Amino acid sequence: MAGIGQGPGPDAVFAAKLAEGVFEIQKCGSCGTHVFHPRVICPACGSADLKWVALTGRGTVYARTVVRRKPERGGDYNVVLVDLEEGVRMMSRIDGIAHDQIVAGLKVTASIGEGAEGDPAVIFRPEGEAN
Amino acid sequence: MSLRGKAAIVGAALAGCGEAHGKSSMEITIEGVHGALADAGIALGEVDAVATCQPLDMLSGLTLAQELGLNPRFTMNNRMGGSSFLSHTLWAAMLLELRLADTVLICYGSNQRTASGKLMTALGLPTYEAPYRPLFPLSSYALAADRHMTQFGTTREQLADVAVAARAWAQKNPDAFMRDPLTREDVIASRPVSDPLRVRDCCLVTDGGGAIVMRRAETAKDHPKPPVYLLGGGEGTTHRDISEMEDLTVTGAAQSGRTAMGMAGVKPADIDVVQLYDAFTINVILFLEDLGFCNKGEGGPFVANGGIAPGGHLPVNTNGGGLSCVHPGMYGIFTLIEAVRQLRGDAGDRQIDGAELALAHGNGGVLSSQVTNILGTEATL
């Protein structure tokens, strides 16, 4: 179990879990706040008692942008901020829907896909859509 | 102890704005320093504290001291992005008031247009954003604009009107980089980059620099130009990365403005002229709301239809701003220099009659750092 002074830091732990197909975030054992991105101490109360916990994977789009790019350079792609049910926000991408149909309030579900460099990254799909 | 009116800007100058072919960023900076010292009637050797923040040189304060041949008592290089310079003025006022320094120089310069043609930055994407390839810093502001539109019904036309107002001011400023006519339709038809923002929602990429010199108020009148007094200042830092910003519609300007106006003992309605860091059109709407010039969510209607253009209800970014006048990567110092021009009554065709009280506001990062300065003439002391 990672903690202050023991083992790898929270960024490395998160990345290692993701590489194994596990999306977990931290939860503070002292005040109960969920924490993302991974941190050494809880930004709500300062406690170092942060434990990795599983998530429902459900979230809601908070804001979205579509980066416009010529087709020959790979075409348009979306970038979103998603609020997870646990109360944390993360940047991500929504797959399985036309960019113009992504709006704030859209219900989405997390899965592990590929980031820009082909590295594992948390992405989302509209709720109820099969992966 | 309050810093209200304890220090003043006694010299200011621009340098290399637009295109400064064949010049390095530090050379542009030093040209600005030379101009500001001449404007103040101060010899270089009198400078005993310096402040700068340059995008690529992590030790830019040291480079500055070296190039000036100075051994300063204080070298400030605090880096918060484009807001840094409005923080430097607060530190300058503290050093002056405590008599730890007598003459403080604050400066900036960049050759980003002629050197690279785009924003030059040493910053990479944050770890938890990089997998999704947001454009830095544009997509962060696009997300804020999208959220503002969702939450308050702010329109594409209202965003456009910020750029149109900036251009109208620029047309009154012979030093502005872009002075061609610009309509709301032009902005909305310009190339989309990161929805909802388009090219004409984005600040320019120019070269340019500038410098100011600050002294204690008690000697501020011993110089050729009327002093411009620092009446108040405040900061707000809410995040580093846009994904960590709690509410994309509320910036740290709420805190920085409240602090600065509290120190100055003024309210938004007292301010004669406003200079805001307009990296993107949405910034102006957010800052006008957060600084209290209108209610939250009403920034769109406030800026619409010439509200902040010449002849509107509040003069904002009278030089043309980062959108139409100059934007060499970090714009903060230009808000100060334009405020000085206005308060000296030295702003030519764009002069606001009877301007006594100015607000200058800097933004750093991706709406991350907000710093507000309240500046006034002798009459406001």
Ligand SMILES: [Zn+2]
């Ligand atoms: Zn906690």
